Amino acid sequence: MVRDHGFHPVRIKRIVQETADTRTFVLDAPFPYRAGQFLTVRACGTLRSYSMSSSPDTDIELTTTVKRVPGGLVSNWMHDHLTPGDLIETTSPAGVFCLREGTTPLVALCGGSGVTPVLSLVKTALATTGRRVRVLAADRDAASVIFRDTLSELAERHPDRFEIRHHLDDAQGLVTGAEIQAFVGDDLDADFYLCGPAPFMELAESTLLAQGADAGQIVAERFTPAPEAPEDPAEAVPETGGGTVTVVLAGKRRTVDQHPRESLLESARRAGLMPPFSCEMGNCGTCIARLTEGEAKMRVNNALDDDEVAEGWVLTCQGEPVTPHVTVEYET
Numbered sequence: 001m002v003r004d005h006g007f008h009p010v011r012i013k014r015i016v017q018e019t020a021d022t023r024t025f026v027l028d029a030p031f032p033y034r035a036g037q038f039l040t041v042r043a044c045g046t047l048r049s050y051s052m053s054s055s056p057d058t059d060i061e062l063t064t065t066v067k068r069v070p071g072g073l074v075s076n077w078m079h080d081h082l083t084p085g086d087l088i089e090t091t092s093p094a095g096v097f098c099l100r101e102g103t104t105p106l107v108a109l110c111g112g113s114g115v116t117p118v119l120s121l122v123k124t125a126l127a128t129t130g131r132r133v134r135v136l137a138a139d140r141d142a143a144s145v146i147f148r149d150t151l152s153e154l155a156e157r158h159p160d161r162f163e164i165r166h167h168l169d170d171a172q173g174l175v176t177g178a179e180i181q182a183f184v185g186d187d188l189d190a191d192f193y194l195c196g197p198a199p200f201m202e203l204a205e206s207t208l209l210a211q212g213a214d215a216g217q218i219v220a221e222r223f224t225p226a227p228e229a230p231e232d233p234a235e236a237v238p239e240t241g242g243g244t245v246t247v248v249l250a251g252k253r254r255t256v257d258q259h260p261r262e263s264l265l266e267s268a269r270r271a272g273l274m275p276p277f278s279c280e281m282g283n284c285g286t287c288i289a290r291l292t293e294g295e296a297k298m299r300v301n302n303a304l305d306d307d308e309v310a311e312g313w314v315l316t317c318q319g320e321p322v323t324p325h326v327t328v329e330y331e332t
Contacts, residue, residue, distance in 0.1 A: 006331060007042050007089045013061065014084055018146050021068040022113065023079060024053060029062045033093035035124035036117045036193075036221075039064060040278060040286050041074055042089040047278035047286045048074040051116040051195075051221070052093065053147070055123035065146065067113040094285040094303050097221040099124055100191050105132040107187055109180060109204045111196025112139060112146075117221055118195055119147050126158050133158075136183045138167040138175045138200060175200065177207040188212050195221040221302070222283060243324035246293070249273045250330070264289070264296060264316035264328055275316065275330055282318040289316050294326035 008029075016024040031039070038051040053065040068079045082088065097117050099106070106125050108118045115137050125133050139145045151164045165183060167175055180203070184190075192213060194204045201222060208218060243258040245267040254271035265287050268275045278286035282300030291312045296319035304313055316328060 007091055009087045010090050012082055012084055012086050012088065015082065016063075018065060019144055021079075021144075022065060022146050023068075024063050024065045025078070025082070027062050027064065027090075029090070031062065031092045032056070033062070034098045035120040036097040036099065037093040037095040037120075038097075038117070038284070039093050040091040040284050041078070043074050044077050046073060047276065047284070049278060049284035049286070050075075051095075051097075051120070053116045053119050055120050055127070057127045058123045065113065065116045067146075091285070095221070095283075096302055096305060097121075097193070097195070097219060099129075100219070102191070103129070103131060105134065105187055105190040106193065107184060107190045108133075108135045108193040109183075109196070109200075110135065110137050110194070111175070111200035112144070114194075114196030114200075114221070115146050115151075116195075118193060119150065121193060122151075122154065122162070126154060126162060130161070132161050134163045134165075134183075134187065136165050136167060136175075136180070138169065138196065141168055141170040175203065177203055177210075180204055180207045181211055184208065184211060184213075190217065192218045193221075194218060198222070222281065243321060243326070245271075245321060246325070246327040247271055247273055247275070247289075248292075248327070248329040249275055258321050258324075258326075261320065264314065264319040264321070264326070268316065268328075277317055280317045282315050285315065287316045288313055289328040289330045290314070291319075292327045292329050294321060294323035296320055296326055296328075297322050 011028040012025055013028045014026040018024055033056055035055045038049045040047050040049045050064045050066050054063040066075050066078050068076055099121055110118045122133055125131050155162050155164050192208055194201050205218060244255050245258055246255040247268040254273055256267055256271045265275060265277055276286050278284045283302045285303035291314050296314050298315055298318040300318050301315060303315060
């Protein structure tokens with residue numbers, strides 16, 4: 001079944017101070033979810049997505065872990081104002097940064113709060129499979145390490161299957177490609193999971209590819225946009241020319257001409273509507289709508305699973321028309 005894409009009131013049960021700038025929010029939320037997924041919070045007039053740090057296979061309670069960041073509108077509001085018993089509005093969990101089927105090792109490279117979905121994956125992999133799991137976690141300093149005790153306990157419980165290696169910038173400098181290469185070693189027959197700041201992600205991905213890993217082995221959860229790759233003519237979205245985009249939102253129906261390379265979200269704005277959106281990178285799923293006429297191709301899809309795409313759902317921030325006439329309907 002396709003998941004519910006609406007917002008729901010969720011009560012905060014407890015708040016755990018992980019580090020000076022990171023808190024885990026324990027939620028009274030009965031949502032089904034997969035390890036590695038996220039939920040989207042609506043607050044302060046905007047939307048932000050945060051990964052779960054819990055695993056449905058090992059934890060009774062659902063938790064999301066949020067780091068305070070400079071200028072972070074929602075993250076800082078959550079730190080400064082939320083207390084146990086408060087209600088917040090969230091979507092049900094979504095995302096495709098999930099454990100793949102198979103028996104190959106799981107190798108994760110994460111930076112800072114990028115360890116949040118990685119912890120969820122590690123818990124599930126160790127609890128439900130026999131796979132080897134290795135994690136390189138980079139942090140600013142010892143005081144910034146999130147989930148140090150939890151990761152250490154998992155390593156003690158699974159000494160033959162789980163390795164955690166911590167990198168501290170203040171003692172070792174920034175992570176280098178050579179360090180990543182040495183950590184990965186001969187483990188190229190693995191699934192690689194990357195999550196962290198943009199420069200860290202770019203370095204990790206380029207190093208893995210140069211080392212001989214296939215792009216299909218790499219699963220990335222990005223906080224910021226990836227650098228744009230040169231367009232492959234074979235993958236280019238055709239310029240339909242003369243077509244239309246019809247958008248249905250909150251009882252309003254508007255039609256505008258198609259513009260080459262314009263996303264469905266941009267078309268909706270040009271039509272004078274105010275559709276929902278957040279990351280505009282194809283990661284959070286906030287801008288989702290259903291195609292009821294025509295077809296669209298998504299540049300990036302890190303939020304919808306195959307069943308949702310088959311049902312006609314599209315990330316409007318990434319969807320571009322590939323037929324002369326396209327109609328999308330947002331949930332109200």
